[in-house]
Amino acid sequence: MSVGRRAAAAAILVIGLTAAPASASTASQTGADPSAFVSDDEMPAFYTPPEQIPGERGAIIRSEPMTYYGDALHVSELPGTATRMMYTSRDRGGSPLAVTGTVIVPDEPWTGDGERPVIGYAVGTQGLADRCAPSYAGAYGIEYEVVLMRNLLDQGYALAITDYEGLGTPGPHTYMNREVEGKAVIDSVHAARNLPGSTLAADGPVAFVGYSQGGGGAASAAELSRTYAPELDVKGTFAGAVPADxxxxxxxxxxxxxxxxxxxxxxxxxxxxxxxxxxxxxxxxxxxxxxxxxxxxxxxxxxxxxxxxxxxxxxxxxxxxxxxxxxxxxxxEQRIGERRPEAPVLVYHSALDEIVPYETGRTLARDWCDLGARVTFKTDLTPGHFPAYVAASPTVNAFLDDVFAGKTTSSSCWRL
Missing domain, CATH: 1.10.260 (434 Repressor (Amino-terminal Domain))
Incomplete structure (x- = not known):
């Protein structure tokens, strides 16, 4: 079965089983009764930040092992060692901000050149309630983005998956706030390397990947990393269905x-x-x-x-x-496309996207080209916003293979 067909099958399984009850073993991991996912009355104590938050970006505030399930019946787990974490990022005013997330590192040794790459993975729209946080929902097997997560883990990449500001943690989720989302993605990479016992190299290669809201988060990280985190060795960014406008x-x-x-x-x-x-x-x-x-x-x-x-x-x-x-x-202020990414970017958008207009993605690619960025624009013909996400894996894989190998990516600027 092809990567695309396996991804589609996985997506159907995740979505089709979301109403299934979570098991007691999952509840013990999160410190909550399974019904807490439905009621959202109280998040586990893990998600309450301490009074004093470390100032260093990417500092680990706390962490704990978890199981990240690939489906609501807990038939499968994502392939790797998963850790729930709380780490320091920055709010819009520049003050330290506690953000939660997940790090998943494949159990198999990295067989590629150099150090194992870390993907700053920006999730798409989860919701606004605390119980929607991917680090929480993943323990119940109802995180729909396991489709692309599993694909990236199968390639041997480590994932740093942010929950963003206010998902899980107290306070509102600042949905579609460009700067805080981008910084949360960037700082999740630092945090992944700072986890106790981490095997991830401090100077290893990095890429950002995201679709929909996550496309915005990844695109923002690409724009901000040059000044916010110049120490990162960013090789490229895959940004799908970016809500740039x-x-x-x-x-x-x-x-x-x-x-x-x-x-x-x-x-x-x-x-x-x-x-x-x-x-x-x-x-x-x-x-x-x-x-x-x-x-x-x-x-x-x-x-x-x-x-x-x-x-x-x-x-x-x-x-x-x-x-x-x-x-x-x-x-x-949320407009994406006004700051030049330093590393190559692939902008991916279905011409049949019913949520984020196709022309928005094309305009973003053109804006980055005008700023001198290296941009590949990929038009997909899969009908629908979510189906196009499911179909993205082969495109993501080919792009990451190229940027991590140091190959020159194609430029679409001449035709935009």
Whole structure:
């Protein structure tokens, strides 16, 4: 069976079994009853940061072994040794921030040239509730991104998987906040190397990989690493379905099946920048944001088909809100494509993506080209946002093979 077909089969298994109950063994790992995944009443104590957070970026605050299941029936585990961690990153103001995540290192020895590469893996949209954190959901076997994670582990790469700011840990998840997401991805790589007993080389090769929200996180890490972490030996970045233009994103999905992500984006901007939405949203709108703040991606059917015009006091759409203050400057700050990545990038986007507009990905690639970056733009024809993610593995593998081997990647700038 091909890599793509195996990935598709794995995705079906993960999604199709998400309603299955978690086992008692998983509960013992997280310190919570399995029903806690549903109720989100209280996260395990692991996710509560100490009063004093170490100042060094990537410093380990605490860690513990975990099992990262590949499906909700716990038939399979991701191939490698998994460790849940809490580490130091930076918030938007530059202050130390406690972030959780997972490190998975393949058990098989690295057989490639040099040191084992570390992938700063940026996950796609998980939700806004603490229980959506990948380091938590993975212990229950209901993390849908195991498809690409497993593929990368099979190639021998170590994964540093951030939960981002506010997923698992106290405080709001600052969804789609470009800078804090990129820094959380970068600092997860440092943290992976700082784990007690880590076998990962401090100066080994690094790449960033992500799709959807994760495409934004990986792209942001690519842009920031040159100045934020020049010590990292970044070889390249795979950024798929990047929501580089948030106004275009919400205009595309507002009122449709995927409109919950509009709510996520508005909440992420408001929570990340302290925007008071009381004068902007009506009572139904405030209730809707409260509801989606306590949801995960699997709740999508519950919160779809809600036009944002029905949630605002003046009947404005989310895109119209994003063109006005107090949102306009905040949304502009999230634009990806205004800073040049130092290492090669592969921008991957399905022409049939129903969530993140294809033209957004193409514009991002063109913007980076204009800044002098080395950009490969890959158009996929898989119908649908998530199916295109499932189909991405061969493209990811070929790109990482090339950048870790030091080969010159193809440039698409001449045709964009």
């Amino acid at each position: 948030l106004e275009a994103l919400v205009a595309n999905i507002d009122g449709g099946f995927n409109s919950m992500f509009t709510g996520y984006t508005v909440a992420g901007m408001a929570d990340g920048y302290g925007i008071d939405t009381d004068p902007i949203l009506n009572d139904a709108g405030e209730q809707y944001l409260d509801d989606v703040r306590d949801s995960c991606t699997l709740d999508l059917p519950k919160y779809g088909f809600r036009p944002f015009t029905s949630l605002t006091t003046d009947g404005e759409s989310a895109a119209e809100l994003f063109r006005q203050q107090p949102f306009a400057d905040v949304v502009a």
